[in-house]
Amino acid sequence: MERTVITLRLDPKLEKTINSAAHQLGVSRSELIRKSITAFIDTLDKPTPWELGSEVFGKHASEQESLSRDRKRLLKNKIKTKTKTKR
Numbered sequence: 001m002e003r004t005v006i007t008l009r010l011d012p013k014l015e016k017t018i019n020s021a022a023h024q025l026g027v028s029r030s031e032l033i034r035k036s037i038t039a040f041i042d043t044l045d046k047p048t049p050w051e052l053g054s055e056v057f058g059k060h061a062s063e064q065e066s067l068s069r070d071r072k073r074l075l076k077n078k079i080k081t082k083t084k085t086k087r
Contacts, residue, residue: 008033 010018022032050057057068 018029018032022029025032027035
């Protein structure tokens with residue numbers, strides 16, 4: 001595999017952190033940086049589970065579109081109503 005050299009400017013604290021982490025993991029600084037960049041890019045490409053299901057969470061069984069978002073308020077109101085009817 002052909003590789004390209006990229007020059008980065010790092011502040012001394014970040015460089016020290018990279019050196020320490022690479023040493024601790026037993027990999028080169030370049031390998032650590034490559035893996036870190038790859039992992040970061042992978043998170044950009046994949047939506048979170050919440051993003052994938054946000055259109056359907058809480059909607060279908062109850063017919064209330066805001067159920068997952070407003071669950072605390074709805075539960076509180078239900079408890080208040082139940083308490084009033086017992087009195």
